[in-house]
Amino acid sequence: xxxxxxxxxxxxxxxxxxxxxxxxxxxxxxxxxxxxxxxxxxxxxxxxxxxxxxxxxxxxxxxxxxxxxxxxxxxxxxxxxxxxxxxxxxxxx
Amino acid sequence: xxxxxxxxxxxxxxxxxxxxxxxxxxxxxxxxxxxxxxxxxxxxxxxxxxxxxxxxxxxxxxxxxxxxxxxxxxxxxxxxxxxxxxxxxxxxxxxxxxxxxxxxxxxxxxxxxxxxxxxxxxxxxxxxxxxxxxxxxxxxxxxxxxxxxxxxxxxxxxxxxxxxxxxxxxxxxxxxxxxxxxxxxxxxxxxxxxxxxxxxxxxxxxxxxxxxxxxxxxxxxxxxxxxxxxxxxxxxxxxxxxxxxxxxxxxxxxxxxxxxxxxxxxxxxxxxxxxxxxxxxxxxxxxxxxxxxxxxxxxxxxxx
Numbered sequence: 001x002x003x004x005x006x007x008x009x010x011x012x013x014x015x016x017x018x019x020x021x022x023x024x025x026x027x028x029x030x031x032x033x034x035x036x037x038x039x040x041x042x043x044x045x046x047x048x049x050x051x052x053x054x055x056x057x058x059x060x061x062x063x064x065x066x067x068x069x070x071x072x073x074x075x076x077x078x079x080x081x082x083x084x085x086x087x088x089x090x091x092x093x
Numbered sequence: 094x095x096x097x098x099x100x101x102x103x104x105x106x107x108x109x110x111x112x113x114x115x116x117x118x119x120x121x122x123x124x125x126x127x128x129x130x131x132x133x134x135x136x137x138x139x140x141x142x143x144x145x146x147x148x149x150x151x152x153x154x155x156x157x158x159x160x161x162x163x164x165x166x167x168x169x170x171x172x173x174x175x176x177x178x179x180x181x182x183x184x185x186x187x188x189x190x191x192x193x194x195x196x197x198x199x200x201x202x203x204x205x206x207x208x209x210x211x212x213x214x215x216x217x218x219x220x221x222x223x224x225x226x227x228x229x230x231x232x233x234x235x236x237x238x239x240x241x242x243x244x245x246x247x248x249x250x251x252x253x254x255x256x257x258x259x260x261x262x263x264x265x266x267x268x269x270x271x272x273x274x275x276x277x278x279x280x281x282x283x284x285x286x287x288x289x290x291x292x293x294x295x296x297x298x299x300x301x302x303x304x305x306x307x308x309x310x311x312x313x314x315x316x317x318x319x320x321x322x323x324x325x326x327x328x329x330x331x332x333x334x335x336x337x338x339x340x341x342x343x344x345x346x347x348x349x350x351x352x353x354x355x356x357x358x359x360x361x362x363x364x365x366x367x368x369x370x371x372x373x374x375x376x377x378x379x380x381x382x383x384x385x386x387x388x389x390x391x392x393x394x395x396x397x
Contacts, residue, residue: 001396003178020246021178023188025396037171040164041253057117060095 003052004030006037008044016048027051095119108308113241116182127303128240129183136176137195137202138227139250143169144378145206149216161260165220168253175249179242196379198366203227204359205289207368214275214282217268220261222283222290222325228254229321230294230310237311269332276333283329284337291352292360294318319349326350 001023007016019038024030030049039047066072097119098104104121114120114128146166153159177188186194194200205223210216231251238244268279298305298313305313326336327350340353362368366375 001392018245020175020242020249021182022174023178025392029392029395036167037174038249040167040171041256043249 001025002030004034004049005052005055006034007048007050008038009046010044016046019043021052022049024049105306108239112239113244114239115241123303124307125183126185127307128243128309129180129185131304131309132176132180132183132240132243133186133191134201134203136173136180136191137200138206139169139173139176140195141202141206141374141378143173144381145210145219145374146216149210149213152213153216154213158264162216165257165260168257172250172253175246179246182242192382196375196382198371198375201364203293204363204368205286205293206374207363207366207371208285208289209370209373212278212282214268214278215286217261217264217279218282218286218290220257221265222261222286223293224254224257224261225325226290226293226321228258229317233312233317234310237308239308243309265332269334280334283334287337288356289359291318291322292355292357294321295360296355296357322350322352 002025004022004024004027006019006022008019009016019034022030022034022037024033027049030051031047034047034049038044095117098107098121101121101123104124108114114124143166146162146169149162150159150166153162177191180186180191181188191200195202205219205226210219228251231247231254235244235247235251238247265279268275294317295314297315298310302310302313304310326341329336338353340351342351343349344351359368363371366372
């Protein structure tokens with residue numbers, strides 16, 4: 001038996017979401033068992049099942065490196081300040 | 094991302110700030126064991142509940158009820174499936190080991206499944222009182238649960254338990270509108286199931302309750318129990334039934350129902366597999382596991 005992770009997509013706008021896992025011997029039966037266990041009340045319109053062994057997981061710290069790159073998040077503050085000063089000039093003038 | 098904590102104090106701080114633990118995390122051993130025991134008991138209870146539900150498929154009155162009971166059975170067994178998956182990922186026991194421990198009477202399941210449902214009235218009382226009690230306690234766990242996979246799977250389970258509760262309410266209404274014989278049958282069922290259902294919440298939480306400290310449960314047992322009492326006393330009385338508690342009083346000042354003393358002996362008996370129906374239930378579950386062995390064998394053959 002293999003362990004499969006089940007992903008469901010609720011409608012056109014939503015992204016696929018992890019729903020849980022299921023034990024099954026083959027891909028085909030994983031789909032059947034996932035349907036019986038996770039979509040009894042139309043919880044989705046699309047389903048993926050993925051053998052857990054085939055999921056590549058990032059090492060610890062691999063994505064942490066991007067936590068401190070604030071230059072990637074322009075907060076627009078300099079431009080906002082400039083606009084504000086322009087407005088103040090106008091109202092004072 | 095695998096996280097670890099330098100000490101139990103650090104871990105406690107993480108939990109107190111609303112931290113959510115994932116299976117890959119290097120969680121403290123005590124936390125892993127406590128979460129596992131809790132989920133295993135929940136899984137076992139869903140399985141035992143599903144099996145007793147199954148017994149009523151041939152006996153349910155009318156097609157509408159029968160179809161509802163079939164759907165409920167499938168839901169409960171399905172919940173057990175999902176919960177056993179979540180429990181197995183904690184790497185304390187395999188699914189197979191959990192099954193064997195259940196059949197050997199070594200692991201627990203909820204007190205209410207240690208009693209026998211003798212009539213359709215009992216089954217309705219279970220669907221009404223017990224399912225509601227389970228829902229109240231599951232909602233309180235879901236609200237603030239620190240173990241991620243359990244919290245996420247509970248969301249799914251709670252949504253389905255909501256359907257069960259509505260089925261219970263509808264069935265009570267139909268019995269309440271029924272004949273004198275039907276009403277009497279249901280009164281007997283309330284008499285038998287009121288106290289077990291009330292005891293499902295367990296005794297008052299102790300000050301050092303690990304489940305509370307580690308944010309697995311978010312509310313104390315006595316608070317949950319009282320919430321259920323305040324809801325169900327007026328509901329049952331509204332349908333013209335009585336509550337089997339001579340100490341039950343209405344405190345007008347506080348605008349609350351107050352119950353008489355609780356005898357905890359029956360609950361303690363169920364904890365040691367000494368409930369009125371414990372032995373039969375366990376052996377039924379074990380039989381059912383053996384009888385369906387051919388399905389597992391067939392699946393194993395496909396995978397080979």
